[in-house]
Every structure is written in C-alpha cells, then in structure tokens.
Amino acid sequence: MQAPVTPPQTLAQKLVARAAGRERLAQGEIVNCRVDLAMFHDSSGPRRLAPMLAELGAQLWDRNKVVLVIDHFVPEADDESHRIVRLARDWAAAQRLPHVYDSVGICHVVVPQHGHIRPGMFCVGGDSHSPTGGAFGAYMFGIGATEMLGVVVTGEIWLQVPQTIFMHWHGRLADGVVAKDMMLAMIGRFGMNGGRYQAVEYCGDAVVALPMAERMTLCNMSAELGAQAGLIAPDETTRDWLARHGAPGVDVAPWHGDEGAAGVRCEFDAAALAPQVALPHSPANARAVGELESTPIDVAYIGACTGAKLEDLRGAARVLGGRRVAPGVQLLVAPASVADREAAEREGVLRRLLDAGATLLPTTCGACAGYGHAIAEGSTVISSTARNFKGRMGSASARVYLGSPYTVAASALQGRIADVREVLS
C-alpha cells in the first residue's frame, strides 16, 4: 500500500488550514476559521462595535486577542472627532483591553512593531490595508465593522480558500527604486481588482532581499490589487526583525508553500523597473515616471503606513541631500509611528528633512485618509500614500499623484514630478 499523495499546498492554504483545524484544504472550499488576532482602530472599531455589542448583550470572546489602535481621528480636529476618540478610550477602559495603542502611529505599523503578528497566525483587521500582516507570514485581511462584531463575539470567521497568484520578482532593484514602485507597477499591470480577492504571494530574489519595512509596503497594497491577502514566506529577515520587536524565537520553517503548488505565476524583472507614478485618480493609473509630461507640484506628502516608516524617511533625507525644496513647494512629513519618528530624530534624519524645509505633521493616518486639513483645494500633490481616489486626501479638487518617498523627495526638490535616479546620480 502506498500512502495517499497529498497535493502540494500553497502558503495561503497551509495558513487557512491551520486556522480551520484541517490537515489540508482544496482551493475554493468554504471553511470556518478560528481567529488568532482581531485588530481595529478608532474609526472602524469601538464607535461601531460598542452599540452592536450592547444590542446583542454579548461579550468579547477573548480580550487578549484584540488590539485597538487609535490612529484615524487623532489629533482631534473637531467635536465629532473628540466624541469618537473619547468613546474608543472609554470603551477600551471598560473592556479592560490589554492591548491599546493611542496616538502612537498607524495601526498597520504599530501592531507589528509590538510583536503582535507572527508567522502562522490567522488575523483580521478592521481596515482594508490589513493584508500588511502577510509580510510576517500570517494570513491577515480586512473586514467591515459588522463582520468584526461576528469575530469578537464568536472568535470565528468564514473564508473561501483562495487561489494564489505568485508575483515573482527576479534581479536587483536600481538605486532609488523601492517596494512602492514594484507595487504601483503591479497595480498598473493588473488593475485594482486584478487580485480577484484571492491571495497574492510575493516571491523571488528581489523580494527576499527586501527589509521588513519594504515587505510590509508590498503586502499592505495588496488591497489596491484587490487581493484578500498578500503574503511573503517568512525567513531569517522576518525572524530577526520580530526578535527586535517583542516576538523572539518564532518558527518560520513550516510557513512556505510546497514545490509545485497550484497557482498563477507572473514574472517581473526588478532590474528593469523604473520609478513609478500613479496619475489621478487611481493607483491603477501607474506608469514609469519618464512617461509623464512635465507636472509641476504644490505639495509633496511623505506619510502613511506605506510611505513614512523609518526606511522611507531615511530615503527621503538621502535624496534631499542637504538641499532645500523648490520655492513654492510645501513638503509635508507625517511619520508612520512615534517609534519611526523618534528613530529618525536620533539618527539626524528628521533634522535633515526639516532643514530641507519640511513641515512635520502628527504621526497618524492624517491626510492619507482625508482627516485633518493638510491639503488645500486645487493643489497638485505627489504623495507616498497608498490611494489617490478623487477626494481621498480631503480635497475634492486636488490632483494626487502617487510615488515612492524617494520620488516624492526628488519631486519636492525640483518642483515638478521627477525621476529620483537623476537626482541621486
């Protein structure tokens, strides 16, 4: 008798199977999964969950598995924001939530920085950019408030076992070309729903070479690809980073796909990639920076979970290289977390940004989600954020172009959208 042949499984299948308590799963199957971590913020969380929990007369299934991050409506700009943030704080206290991060940065950066997301976990987040957790070899996806209610009451959620689209990047990125450029190129090629709500796995030597911050940017913007989850198989880079962020000794070995697992495979040459810019009003309008006509800018925005981590701030400072931004250009910097801002301060990176003429904004979602009033009506903006939908940054008449923090810094210097490779060379 021969042992039955197990069909090779993707990383996504293995992660979902573990959460579903199964040995293996078929793609397309609908299963119930147990949730290891539920993350939400002040906009998607308590203000919506508290009244529904009260209506149900239900309790949290496990407060140790809940993380609340207050990052959207802070600093409170008006009465409504005050009310939302106070409700979140009061509710967290009443629920005796052990994991609350208040005004210390954006959830997708703060939660991993405190070691909450580890390889093999199955997590949900009350925010569309929750696939960021996939950078750590966890299956993580965004859900709405009512579905989050279901999770915090039952500890479970249904899922259709996804197919996997492999984005295989080989070769080495040019200096000044980064994860944001890779992502914009993929979104430009496949469109905002090209991921068909399946799992995307980023792989190849160009991905393996990326530091965690860059891997997080890739997985985060799986949302802009329309994927449910974005994954990178965890490795030594993941282990070392987690060891420095409160999660030492994780086992990465089980969390990779089997050789020959079924999936769609797309090939990319990292060395051939030019800096990418997405034109208003969709990330899918991405093209190589050289294809743009001369585009003068009013605002250069370095912010968001995908564009203002320490590595991004370092990159921007390096591009600015002791020069000042072009006359008439407003350079705004909103670091992704307090930890990133403080590290940038210690390294002198922040000083170099300020000396170049940057204005420092609070470490929150800020203008990326249209909060605060950072962007004036009618402005042309080059931004390191993830999305440039019409009105997204709070001004309906603004024209927002997306690019990497390197491209944003280079554009701030020249007063028009610029090719960072020319500035660096």
Add this chain to the structure above:
Amino acid sequence: MSRAWKLGAAVDTDQIVPGAVMKYGLDVIARHCLEGVRPEFAGGVQRGDVIVAGPDFGIGSSREQAAAVLVQLGVVAVIAPSYGGLYFRNAFNVGLLLLTCPRAEEIADGERIAFDARAGTVTRENGAVLACEPIPGFLLDMIEAGGLLNQLKTRLKSRTEKP
C-alpha cells in the same frame, strides 16, 4: 419592479461615502452618498430602487458604511459584473444583496427591472433575462435575515434559551 440607477465602472468606496463625512452617522452620510458621481442620487433615490454599475463596484476601503448607506437609502440590490471582495462581504453582512451579473451594463438608466436572488436572474423591462452568478446559500440566508447582526441575535438567543 425596481428602478435602476446606472453608474460607471470602478465606483470606489470613497465615492460612495466620502472620507470627509465618515465621522458622522448614517443619516448624515446618506445625504452625501455618491455626491461626486451622481449628485441627484441621494435626494432622488426611492425605497425599492436598485443600483446598476460597471465592473469593480465598491473597490477600496473597508468602510462598511459604503454598503450600509445604500440599505439606509432603501436600495434593495446592486447589479454589477464584479465587486471589490471586501465590499462583497460587507454588503451581505449589512443585508445588501449584490448580484454578480456579467451583462449588467445592458440595463439602461431608469429602466424597471425585476430580480430573483435564489434563481440568480435579472429580468429587464423588455422581458430579456440576464443570468447572475450563483450565491452561496448561507449568504442568501444572511440577506433574508436582514444581515449578520440579526443572525447573531437569533444565534445568541437560541443559545441562552437552551435548557
């Protein structure tokens, strides 16, 4: 019969509910629904109407208000060739039926149509029948219950009533 409000392709969540009004409740949000796309929609939509859209309806944010606001305004279904995946889940959770109809764009603005969710059909004013992709039974049950919150209420009640 339901009256169709026709929209284009890739109507994103931020167009359905602008970020600037996210801090308010659904009653206020409803007044701004789709204001950048069809300014006459919020004031003109009537209970029982449907939205007919192009591909990729609801891409973008996880903000569930982008589905709940349509329920609030009395929209009984959205008919489109495809949806953002997160929006698809949110819609059923708040009791909004989404019909995945490859030929949705044949329907004209203002046309009177009928639909049958279980059969997976949309019937046009001229009698033409458009097929829709099948919807899993547990999601149709969710629509009939009026959304996940109602289902959870029933589930918790039956749990406490057990001897």
